[in-house]
Amino acid sequence: MSTAPTRPAGPPRLALRREWVLAAIILAIALAVGLRAPVFLTLRNALDIANDSAILAILVMGQMLVLLTRGVDLSVASNLALTGMLVALLGKAVPALPLPGLIAAALAIGAALGWLNGWLITRFLLPSIVVTLGTMSVYRGAIFVASGGAWVNDQDVHPLIKALPRDTLAGLPMLVWAALAVIAFSVWLLRWRREGRELYAYGGNPHAALYAGIPVRQRLVLAYTLSGALAGLAGLLWVGRYAIAFTELASGFELTVIAACVIGGVSIGGGVGTVGGALLGVLFIGVVNAALPVIQVSPFWQQAIAGAVILVSVALNARSQRSAGRQILEPQERTAAPVTPAHGAAA
Amino acid sequence: ADKIALVVKSLGNGFFDAAHQGAQEAAKELKDVEIIYTGPAKATAEGQIEVINTLIAQNVKAIVISANDPDALVPVLKKAMSRGIKVVSFDSSVRKDGRQMHLAPSSNALIGQKLVTMAQDAVGKTGEIAVLSATAQATNQNIWIGEMKKVLAQPAYSGLKLVSVVYGDDQTDKSYREAQGLFKSHPNLKAIVAPTTVGVAAAAKAVQDEKKVGQMFVTGLGLPSEMAGHVKSGAVKNFAIWNPIDLGYSSVHAAYAFVKGKAKGQAGEKISLGRVGTVTLDKDNEAAMAEPFTYDGSNVEKFAKFF
Amino acid sequence: MKAFATWERVLVGLVLAVYLGFGNAIDGFLSPYALADSTTNMSEKALIALAMALLVIAGEIDLSIAAIMALSSLAMGTAMQAGAGAPGMLAAALGTGIACGALNGWLVTRWQLPSIVVTIGTLSLYRGLAQVALGDQAITGYPEWLSTWGNGTLGDLLGIEGMIVPIEFGVMVIAVIGYGLLQHRSVHGRRIYAIGANPVAARFSGIAVDRYRMALFIGAGMMAALAAVQLTGRIGSTRPNLASGWELEAVTIVILGGVAIEGGRGSIIGVLLATILLGSFTFALGMLNVSGIVMAMVVGALLVGAMVLPRWAQYGAWLRALRRPKSTGTAAGNAA
Amino acid sequence: MTESTSPLLSLRGIHKRFGPTHALRGVDLDLVPGQALALIGENGAGKSTLVKTLTGVHQPDEGRILLDGQPLRFADTQAAQAAGVVAVHQETVMFEELTAAENIFIGRPPMKGPKLPGLRVIDWATMNARAQQALDQVGAGFAATTPVKQLSLAQRHLIEIARALSQNARVVILDEPTAALSQSEIRDFYGIVRGLKARGVAVLFITHKFDELFAVCDRYVVLRDGASVGHGRMAEADEPGLVRLMAGRAIEQIYPEVRSQPGQTVLQVRGLSHPTEFHDLNFELRRGEILGFYGLVGAGRSEAMLALMGLNPQARGEIRIDGQRVEIRDPADAIAAGLACVPEERQRQGGILAFSVRHNISLAALAGPRHAVHGRYSRGPWLAADQEGALAAGLIERLSIKTASQDTPLSGLSGGNQQKVVIGKWLGLQPRVVILDEPTKGIDVGAKQAVYRLIAEMVEQGLAVILVSSELPEVMNLAHRIVVMKRGRQVAEFTREAADAETVVAAASGLQLTRPHLAEPVHDAVAPRPSTDGPAGAALAA
Ligand SMILES: Nc1ncnc2c1ncn2[C@@H]1O[C@H](COP(=O)(O)OP(=O)(O)OP(=O)(O)O)[C@@H](O)[C@H]1O
Ligand SMILES: Nc1ncnc2c1ncn2[C@@H]1O[C@H](COP(=O)(O)OP(=O)(O)OP(=O)(O)O)[C@@H](O)[C@H]1O
Ligand SMILES: [Mg+2]
Ligand SMILES: [Mg+2]
DSSP states (O other): OOSOOOOOSSSOOTTHHHHHHHHHHHHHHHHHHHHHOGGGGSHHHHHHHHHHHHHHHHHHHHHHHHHHTTOOOTTHHHHHHHHHHHHHHHHHHOTTOOHHHHHHHHHHHHHHHHHHHHHHHHHTTOOHHHHHHHHHHHHHHHHHHHHTTOOBOGGGSOHHHHHTTTOEETTEEHHHHHHHHHHHHHHIIIIIOHHHHHHHHHHHOHHHHHHTTOOHHHHHHHHHHHHHHHHHHHHHHHHHHHTOBOTTTTTTHHHHHHHHHHHTTOOTTSSOOOHHHHHHHHHHHHHHHHHHHHTTOOHHHHHHHHHHHHHHHHHHHHHHHSOOOOOOSOHHHHHHSOSSOSGGGOO | OEEEEEEOSSSSOHHHHHHHHHHHHHHHHHSSEEEEEEOOSSSOHHHHHHHHHHHHHTTOSEEEEOOSOTTTTHHHHHHHHHTTOEEEEESSOOOGGGOSEEEESSOHHHHHHHHHHHHHHHHOSSEEEEEEESOTTOHHHHHHHHHHHHHHHSGGGTTEEEEEEEEOTTOHHHHHHHHHHHHHHOTTEEEEEEOSHHHHHHHHHHHHHTTOBTTBEEEEBOOHHHHHHHHHHTSBSEEEEOOHHHHHHHHHHHHHHHHTTSOOOOTTOEEEOGGGOEEEOOTTSEEEOOOOEEEETTTHHHHHTTO | OOTTOHHHHHHHHHHHHHHHHHHHHSTTTTSHHHHHHHHHHHHHHHHHHHHHHHHHHTTOOOTTHHHHHHHHHHHHHHHHHTTOOHHHHHHHHHHHHHHHHHHHHHHHHHSOOOHHHHHHHHHHHHHHHHHHHHTTOOBOOOOHHHHHHHHOBHHHHHTOTTOOOBHHHHHHHHHHHHHHIIIIIBHHHHHHHHHHHOHHHHHHTTOOHHHHHHHHHHHHHHHHHHHHHHHHHHHOOBOTTTTTTHHHHHHHHHHHTTOOTTSSOOOHHHHHHHHHHHHHHHHHHHHTTOOHHHHHHHHHHHHHHHHHHHHHSOTTHHHHHHHSOOOOHHHHHHHO | OOTTSOOSEEEEEEEEEETTEEEEEEEEEEEOTTOEEEEEEOTTSSHHHHHHHHTTSSOOSEEEEEETTEEEOOOSHHHHHHTTEEEEOSSOOOOTTSBHHHHHTTTOOOEESOSSGGGOEEOHHHHHHHHHHHHHHTTOOSOTTSBGGGSOHHHHHHHHHHHHHHTTOSEEEEESTTTTOOHHHHHHHHHHHHHHHHTTOEEEEEOSOHHHHHHHOSEEEEEETTEEEEEEEGGGOOHHHHHHHHHSSOOOOSSOOOOOOOOSEEEEEEEEEOSSSOBOEEEEEETTOEEEEEEOTTSSHHHHHHHHTTOOTTOEEEEEETTEEEOOSSHHHHHHTTEEEEOSOIIIIIOOTTSBHHHHHHHTTSOOTTSTTTTTSEETTEEOHHHHHHHHHHHHHHTTOOOSOTTSBGGGSOHHHHHHHHHHHHHTTOOSEEEEESTTTTOOHHHHHHHHHHHHHHHHTTOEEEEEESOHHHHHHHOSEEEEEETTEEEEEEETTTOOHHHHHHHHHTOOTTSSOSOSOOOOSSSOOOOOOOOSSGGGOO
């Protein structure tokens, strides 16, 4: 194909087809479950799923920024838990703190932890998977150290923190609003800001990014810092939602976050991924998670099913993303001439 | 001083912290005892084995353990015993050949009974109930659920119908989601019984968030400090727990008796547990400390200060 | 690629520091029994770390390796319950390990998927299957020979009094030697390095890259099965959460051992040293009664610190390395 | 073009070391507005390093950079760009997932919105419009909103040039910009360079193709081993003289005489086809024969060669070696059958940059049991260091590879020497048929001569060689027969005697011989472009 399609101004919308397929699958699952348990198709349930997925969506937006740069942030769940714990402790120590103060604290703590990842990675040229594997343990341990191993329980969690995820505005819970705000921010960053486009550029070709004059180091640090800040925000919401903070909070959740990104078509290899796709990945996990208990799948099966779903979806992704080749031959000639070689017959 | 190690399933758990507090009390009472409070990062048997190996190397006098797996710890604990270390399991037991005695916080039958009666107190004579457990493998959880089923089979409780058992893996978010799933799949549910401290708090939170307070009740085994808020909100009428402070205290006393040779680990033997009293070993060298203690609006505030 | 490069020297120094430092500070740390016990910490993990090392050198990773252990242990237990003897049980475990590894390898080579994603998926799948099969049950009652394998000493095995070196340690030593010879002295090792450094060029050079990838995944499955047999023998029970989280410990060992996560570099000696370092260090911390979670934190910090320290002095190392034109490692690998 | 114009950018005594490598040792040069300066030198002379120093990628260890007579330091590439110094680098610098417009404006997109910098957003409309303008200027026939991953290599180079143009650069550095361009594109490219000069831009031009230098450059500087060894006006220079300066010795006959006479048939290919890349290729190759494959860039020759090596799974057809039909599904099969291929992309497909020279050379020779040399450089499955070392030493000597030692990583060698290592890798294997895909791409005359000699030597020893090249003189001087490909099809075949430059080019570009100009711009296979007029025939003169 040699004629370039003309399209409206803006970055290319990647893998559009794939996203529709994913959306269709999600819809199909929802309908199938709805047939067996009509309660699944109620608005109430939709809101529940949105609510359950909100925190995951926030984390996925952050993780996506990092994945775009060919990195990975394994420390998000630990960051979430540590920030959650620290904010809970702060709220306990300073009950007079207003909500903006708490949110600012969560963002700042999360951002600081994320920045540390970014700094270690860029300053010492370390692979992100190694650094965040290390900080994953370090942050987790820090919760234990900070809290002395004690839990912060329902009655000790700052009332404003507890109220935050539950309050509603225009019929939607604040949790969902928070996620929407983060999504809007991600779209703005990735589509309309230089920084966001440069994350795609760096992920696509890190070596070239340097020649192109992209301040690579700042961009990488930005990605990790934002991932951290969003994890911090998620930590605040998590602690508010479940009204508890303890060492093992959200442990293992990083794999869910990465799985959501991958299902949503964000490439581990960097440079590829869209906010819409990632959101569909989140929705997919949200719907499946909500569906399993409703259709009373034995809890023993849940993990196996989750694994199988990840495998199938990445295999499908890989298939639809496979490039169509370069096509040197002219199309009409190609269709005219059969592929089977005439000479090859006499073997 | 004699070193007695208190090995718990994992650190950072309020229940075991309270047991540790009791152990320290016992140590103070017994004068020449030093408590080592330790446990693995994750609640696995492999992690506990690593911890026990280091304790053996330190030549502790006794190991008091709540096991993540009744069988997996046997070989390493046998090794410990062969080097002269006394082994007492508490809370969650070790298989008989891997310890000198087991101190159960309460007998399983008593707990099963208690869980059912609390459910009945909350919802009345009839209604659907469901169980929210920890992991599907947790030994004590499964025994208690089994005992509950036995009790429910009795005619006196025929009105209560156990409709589902779900597993929250002792994770807050999963337990919360499972509780929500129960609301959806069983619209007539009256009570959720969660014999796990993580699950009971998460379920209570879910009831509160779903604005089902008054229609649905959560009960089970929980810590007063975690449950006080939920009792106040009305999502929880009552819950029970043995006193973990007493449990830690008693276990150290029992271990001390073995260290000093006062106890040998024979069936029928009586072992003094200090202020808690005396227990008798059964044929499996097991003993039950006491029946679970019920907490409700009248006393929860008071105990929330302790654990 | 040199077997004893700078990084290995650093590791030797650290190991010595641990033994000398803690040996002085902690009573009984250097006693023969403590030393023997401390090896149980590492023997099984070393087996999966070795397999993981080769995978990482080849530019792949297997996060499902610990889940394969659980499934292999389950297969062995099921075989026992079905009345199989030692050969049957071992065959069941190894067969399962090979099958799981082959599935990983098939997904990676046939579908050209990044192994990190594939094995996150199979991690859930394999553990989930173990959970489906076992539910809340455990398999126990393993025969005596298995327990001896897991808990016995070479002295028991060879009839030498006082030889308290655990059998598992012996297995580890054999595995290290085997892997060392394979990776550093054989043609296959050279090809594995080539695949990790530049899979496209390796393929152009006539190396059957996908066949090697497949073999490495199957090898990882086999080592996981072997480790599972030992671990099951040692603890005498099979549960779905057997060895949970070990995949990350194996990765930690491999990276601490100086294997480059982007592939193409690393040595078996380094992996061995890292295993010993981590094993002895955590054992020493355990003897100081540092709680498990803090220990994990210290190990995490050690991992990051070990990578950071040598580069601390090189200001701007980052820019320099980027400027050096390099072949597009992983991307090229996926395209191949 | 007068000498009196004062230099815009000057280098004085620039030194640059990479560890033990002293890449630049005291370079002086002046770039004058409106003139193009040719930077000439063998592989590894330090040309690319100099470019990187000029654009802020590297910092010089010693020496001064003067802009308008003022000394300054480029802290990074951005600083250099801000000062108006822009480069088209030797390695393509492209972001595949982004559009052409984004690539052109990467790092400096036009912004719109409120004055507050934190709130301003990318002005896509302006960016696309301005990018389209820049692309049109270089005659690129595709939309600025096309994702780069859909474009051919040549089109990507046009984007790079458009990027340089759009920056209003005062100094434009072109590091082998034509390596991937077809003949017609090269001629268009001359027009672009002339346009730059007319606008008063100072151009630094690096290439190994002399015809290009004479066509567009005004002055030259010759670099040898990192030092400037000569400079002067292009008009007063001649090729042998420049070559002598570059190499430090005279290089007379670049092309050796190929004396070998083709013997019996070794390789027969019948009906080799691929659904999208090429169709129905038929040719045969005899012992001691060089078969040239000529075509414009993108004609599909490389794809066909990959198919011969078993790297193109969709390809179908019949391959016979010595009359025996062979199944080739993997390079290992091909190697076992006696085929070897020096691929086009040296760094990606050819060598392993992190491996030492020795290990690169021995990689294929440590082949599996199906191959002839199996067991010669190893003891069974075990490595044999001495045999391996001897193999490497022999080839380093024979190909005169410039390397500090066998243990030097391949990344430490210059492009030409890397290529020699990659060729050497196959000689150790003693293949029957060697495929060389653009073996002289981006290497200097000296190295080229060495490669040509090597090819001649190979056929004299009875090997059969397929030489894929986009440089006509190369195939005309070396090949016994020439196969011409066009858009994936085999369109003509000539014997050496019957071939003349015009006929061959006409076949490759699909033009009628009766047409007055050969220079009629040719539609590139991958992306047809509208025609722009270029000077006639200049590129073919070499
Ligand atoms: N980043 C680097 N690290 C180490 N050595 C380097 C580096 N970059 C270049 N060199 C060395 O510096 C010398 C000059 O290399 P350079 O790439 O400048 O040559 P060149 O003249 O551009 O050659 P070619 O014509 O092959 O492109 C070579 O010996 C090369 O190996
Ligand atoms: N549109 C494209 N997309 C991806 N890769 C490309 C594209 N165009 C060229 N390439 C790569 O660049 C190399 C050179 O391409 P080129 O245009 O020479 O095509 P080719 O098939 O190699 O034909 P020939 O060798 O006859 O010129 C190819 O090996 C190919 O991998
Ligand atoms: Mg160069
Ligand atoms: Mg080509």
